[in-house]
Amino acid sequence: AQSVTQLDSHVSVSEGTPVLLRCNYSSSYSPSLFWYVQHPNKGLQLLLKYTSAATLVKGINGFEAEFKKSETSFHLTKPSAHMSDAAEYFCVVSAYSFSGGYNKLIFGAGTRLAVHP
Amino acid sequence: DTAVSQTPKYLVTQMGNDKSIKCEQNLGHDTMYWYKQDSKKFLKIMFSYNNKELIINETVPNRFSPKSPDKAHLNLHINSLELGDSAVYFCASRGGETQYFGPGTRLLVL
Incomplete structure (x- = not known):
């Protein structure tokens, strides 16, 4: 079965x-992985995806x-944080x-990123 | 142009009422989904339709009934609303491996 674990519920960084x-992640076959971002009171936006290429x-x-x-990991990074x-x-x-012939997304619990001036 | 749209954006209603949420996508995709996001931000799939046919039903109470009049629309009807139904409901449409999400409908049951 597929699953994802986000290791931090909150991350706080300074701007810059x-x-x-x-x-x-855990997967019994080569996975497709995604990062989505949700700004406060907004919908979900795709940040990036891995589908067995680079x-x-x-x-x-x-x-x-x-x-x-x-390492069964798919960590998200950015060199310099913005507010x-x-x-x-x-x-x-x-x-x-494979039995049902359908595809679904399984979400991690989320990480809240705070950026301080 | 909005790729995946939902109406209404906000819905406040009393317990016991019946309400519907509408979703439309203009991406030409065959597969659409409904997700529920609870107060802890956890997202879980509820239903999926492929070309108007139900393909996923994740043990959602039968008070929830999705309807797909055509492959561009997937509506969600909820009967006898309960306090625990308060959440944000997201519609999504799938193209290839990627799902594109609507802006969400924030439902508050009083």
């Missing part, structure tokens, strides 16, 4: 410092994530049911 949001994935707004199979990055971030794995 690096961001690291950690995610470990292991280092670049997304929007300067974010990137590296797929590490040996506008303050939001909830979700690590997500795509689960495919």
Whole structure:
């Protein structure tokens, strides 16, 4: 079965410092992984996705994530945080049911990123 | 143009009432979903339709009934609303491996 674990429920950084949001996954086959961001009272926006191509994935707004199979990790990073990055971030794995023939997303619990001046 | 839209954005209602939330996508996708986000921000899938056919029903109470009149629309009807139904409901549409989410409908049951 597929699952994701976000290792930190809250992360607080200063503006201009690096961001690291950690995610470990569990999958019985090669997974598709995603990071979504949710700003306060807003919908979910796709930041980036990994679908078995390059292991280092670049997304929007300067974010990137590296797929590490040996560590079953897909951590999200950004070199320099902006105030506008303050939001909830979700690590997500795509689960495919071979018996049901359908695809669904399984979300991590989320990491709230706070950015201080 | 909004890719996935939902109406209404906010819904405040009394316990026991029946309400509907509408979702439309203009991406030409075949598969659409409903997710529920609880007060702790946890997101869980409820239903999925592929080309108007129900393909996922994640043990949601039968007070919740999705309806897909065509593949661009997936509506959610909720009967006999309960306090625990208060949440944000997100519609999504899938293209390839990626799901695109609507802005959410914030439901408050009093």
